[in-house]
Amino acid sequence: MIDLLLSIQSLETIYDRLYHAYGPQHWWPADTPFEVMVGAVLTQNTAWSNVDRAITNLKEAKCLAADDIILLPDKQLAELIRPSGYFNIKAKRLKNLCRWFVKQGGFKLLSKKKTDVLRLSLLDINGVGPETADDILLYAFSRPVFVIDIYTRRLLTRLGLITGTEDYETLRGNFEKTLTPDVQLFNEYHALIVRHAKEKCMQPDKCRHCVVEAPLVTSD
DNA sequence: ACCCAGGGTCATA
DNA sequence: TATGACCATGGG
Numbered sequence: 001m002i003d004l005l006l007s008i009q010s011l012e013t014i015y016d017r018l019y020h021a022y023g024p025q026h027w028w029p030a031d032t033p034f035e036v037m038v039g040a041v042l043t044q045n046t047a048w049s050n051v052d053r054a055i056t057n058l059k060e061a062k063c064l065a066a067d068d069i070i071l072l073p074d075k076q077l078a079e080l081i082r083p084s085g086y087f088n089i090k091a092k093r094l095k096n097l098c099r100w101f102v103k104q105g106g107f108k109l110l111s112k113k114k115t116d117v118l119r120l121s122l123l124d125i126n127g128v129g130p131e132t133a134d135d136i137l138l139y140a141f142s143r144p145v146f147v148i149d150i151y152t153r154r155l156l157t158r159l160g161l162i163t164g165t166e167d168y169e170t171l172r173g174n175f176e177k178t179l180t181p182d183v184q185l186f187n188e189y190h191a192l193i194v195r196h197a198k199e200k201c202m203q204p205d206k207c208r209h210c211v212v213e214a215p216l217v218t219s220d
Numbered sequence: 221a222c223c224c225a226g227g228g229t230c231a232t233a
Numbered sequence: 234t235a236t237g238a239c240c241a242t243g244g245g
Contacts (some may be wrong), residue, residue, distance in 0.1 A: 085242040
């Protein structure tokens, strides 16, 4: 038995406070599951406003489909996604993802796979790391996977629940074992953490009325 | 002018 | 395994 760092009380209190403060976030901001996958790659270390422009470009060029992206020359694809930054490397990563997607038979066949198998398959793609894979699993494939990002780390560290040096799998495992594996809960939880981060509450002296500032456990 | 953003890979020690 | 360099646009 692995001893858990995170208690059910703490995680539920954080969620309740975030939800009460911000309400439902309606994630992922995309029209289709495939668009979620594309957005997951494009948003790597990049503000969403920039990703939105890139996706708009792909739509206007009628290239927001795996087959189209694969056939597009690197140079042209890079030009379309230019606003999202890192456009040369992301063009290659997008193609890697699309070739994998087509080769695996698209959503029809991929949806039959078990979550852990699908996850390993995603991680095998060059350009898809843990967070991108989990974004895709949760928001495109509706699997109960908890996404860990820099904001999650900062929040838990600030609250004194973790040291911040824990590796990705440790944190993901803790969330998934502590909370009941519910797709909608995980969907909303991660979205709320990102929403909260946009309040710029995570810098020491910029937190005015931070919704998670009060002690998590009021009684011992 | 500077800092950071809804990360990941690769080379080096 | 653990750092550091690198990728690059756009908003504050």
